[in-house]
Amino acid sequence: MPEFAALTVLTDEVFGTVSPRLYGHFAEHLGRCCYDGIWVGRGSPIPNWNGFRLDVLNALKAMPTPLLRWPGGCYADHYHWRDGIGPSRPVRLGMSCGLQVEDDNGLGTHEFLDYCKQIGAEAYLAGNMGSGSVQEMCDWLEYCNASVQTELVKERTSNGHAEPYGVKLWGVGNENWGCGGHYDADSYGLEYRRYATMLQHVDPNAELVTCGHNKEWNERLMDKLRHHAFLVDHFSIHRYWVTGGSGTAFSDEQYYKLLREADETEDFVKETRAIIQDAVGDKKKIGIALDEWGVWHPEVRQWGEDAVGGDLNNYEQACTLRDALAACAAFEGFHRQADSLSMANIAQIVNVLQAPIRTEGDAMWLTPTYHAFAMHEPHLGGQAVRVLVEGGLSLPDGSPAVTATATTKDSRKAVTVMNRHLHEGATVRIPVEGSAKLLASDRASDENGPDSPDRVVLREVGLTPDGNGWVLELPPHSVATIA
Numbered sequence: 001m002p003e004f005a006a007l008t009v010l011t012d013e014v015f016g017t018v019s020p021r022l023y024g025h026f027a028e029h030l031g032r033c034c035y036d037g038i039w040v041g042r043g044s045p046i047p048n049w050n051g052f053r054l055d056v057l058n059a060l061k062a063m064p065t066p067l068l069r070w071p072g073g074c075y076a077d078h079y080h081w082r083d084g085i086g087p088s089r090p091v092r093l094g095m096s097c098g099l100q101v102e103d104d105n106g107l108g109t110h111e112f113l114d115y116c117k118q119i120g121a122e123a124y125l126a127g128n129m130g131s132g133s134v135q136e137m138c139d140w141l142e143y144c145n146a147s148v149q150t151e152l153v154k155e156r157t158s159n160g161h162a163e164p165y166g167v168k169l170w171g172v173g174n175e176n177w178g179c180g181g182h183y184d185a186d187s188y189g190l191e192y193r194r195y196a197t198m199l200q201h202v203d204p205n206a207e208l209v210t211c212g213h214n215k216e217w218n219e220r221l222m223d224k225l226r227h228h229a230f231l232v233d234h235f236s237i238h239r240y241w242v243t244g245g246s247g248t249a250f251s252d253e254q255y256y257k258l259l260r261e262a263d264e265t266e267d268f269v270k271e272t273r274a275i276i277q278d279a280v281g282d283k284k285k286i287g288i289a290l291d292e293w294g295v296w297h298p299e300v301r302q303w304g305e306d307a308v309g310g311d312l313n314n315y316e317q318a319c320t321l322r323d324a325l326a327a328c329a330a331f332e333g334f335h336r337q338a339d340s341l342s343m344a345n346i347a348q349i350v351n352v353l354q355a356p357i358r359t360e361g362d363a364m365w366l367t368p369t370y371h372a373f374a375m376h377e378p379h380l381g382g383q384a385v386r387v388l389v390e391g392g393l394s395l396p397d398g399s400p401a402v403t404a405t406a407t408t409k410d411s412r413k414a415v416t417v418m419n420r421h422l423h424e425g426a427t428v429r430i431p432v433e434g435s436a437k438l439l440a441s442d443r444a445s446d447e448n449g450p451d452s453p454d455r456v457v458l459r460e461v462g463l464t465p466d467g468n469g470w471v472l473e474l475p476p477h478s479v480a481t482i483a
């Protein structure tokens with residue numbers, strides 16, 4: 001075995017096109033994600049564009065942010081969209097995940113959709129099935145997308161937007177097996193059929209997302225929908241990684257466990273795909289929408305392995321290099337499943353859970369996960385192809401330490417390669433010329449903060465020719481993209 005890992009990009013073995021939607025995000029009215037995170041209000045001393053903080057807005061423009069889901073999460077099943085339009089907005093209880101806040105509805109439909117346009121993101125609206133009605137969701141769709149001069153369209157016009165917004169993606173509830181109403185799969189399936197039928201009448205171009213869960217739920221739900229596949233465009237699943245121990249004080253074993261859990265997200269996608277395939281075959285292409293994913297550390301969790309419990313918190317957790325590596329492991333799987341996965345949305349975009357961006361007062365900083373997204377930019381829209389990795393280091397469980405993903409676009413190739421080994425560096429031979437963007441730091445537990453925003457950042461590093469290709473030295477626990 002050579003001591004270096006040699007990569008071969010198999011351009012003929014294509015997995016599928018990496019839809020930009022696989023690099024989507026999620027903004028929920030939870031803790032300080034929306035209020036105080038992306039939105040500070042028009043009167044804020046923090047520089048803002050129409051109420052949205054400018055530093056965050058500019059950072060989002062510079063990172064792949066092709067898709068943004070809103071307003072929840074669990075919040076969506078309490079949200080009444082009419083509260084967030086027009087000049088006078090009622091204050092309501094904002095509820096999600098056990099938190100209750102005073103919600104002045106300053107950030108509503110127009111603000112959100114205009115923000116999406118500003119940052120170059122496609123909007124994905126999650127409708128309220130838990131405490132709403134079919135009519136309420138149909139009205140929201142009509143309000144956003146219709147061009148016939150109905151009362152709702154006139155109202156949209158008088159609120160400043162004559163043109164239809166043309167929002168394509170509509171979630172019919174969220175986690176309806178839990179916070180979205182504790183349905184069983186059969187009753188949710190029936191309810192979904194009613195909602196989706198009516199929504200399709202209002203806008204046949206809307207892409208509707210049904211709410212999946214675990215294997216048992218997904219099988220039963222698809223059984224209910226097998227003769228109504230024409231009502232389903234995307235099948236939502238969520239996957240949080242919870243077995244990696246503390247956000248910063250983790251053991252070697254927990255470091256590897258978290259990466260393994262991130263890898264296993266791909267198995268969940270494959271399992272879900274098989275269930276859908278079994279139920280509807282080729283009658284209808286239903287994409288899998290992994291519309292919440294990421295690390296959820298025990299410090300901000302009251303359930304699952306190592307949960308700390310205690311008081312309800314604001315869901316703000318450490319965001320380290322290890323978490324970014326877990327995201328990169330997941331991206332490898334997303335690329336391999338590019339043909340089944342129609343979107344993926346990390347939870348959540350600012351401050352909450354595995355946030356790419358954090359804020360505190362007027363300070364803003366980027367987390368290592370931000371840089372993980374940024375370095376994958378060359379892959380968006382490319383063809384994901386197989387990469388062969390031969391030789392090189394092994395991890396304690398015997399699996400290869402060096403893993404990689406590659407895409408081709410026109411005649412260009414992009415390769416992202418990880419060294420998952422916690423303690424040893426890896427030498428990698430890469431068949432692509434160029435320089436690399438490297439994400440590395442002394443410790444996997446390193447993170448950025450208001451006083452050290454640049455501890456974990458991307459650095460340009462050169463590749464050295466060795467006669468057979470180009471060689472890149474990857475430090476322990478690091479990742480690089482060569483494009």
Ligand code: AHR
Nearest residue numbers: 073074075096174175347
């Ligand atoms: O992202 C936080 C919460 O996790 C969401 O509101 C919910 O959908 C999920 O349980």
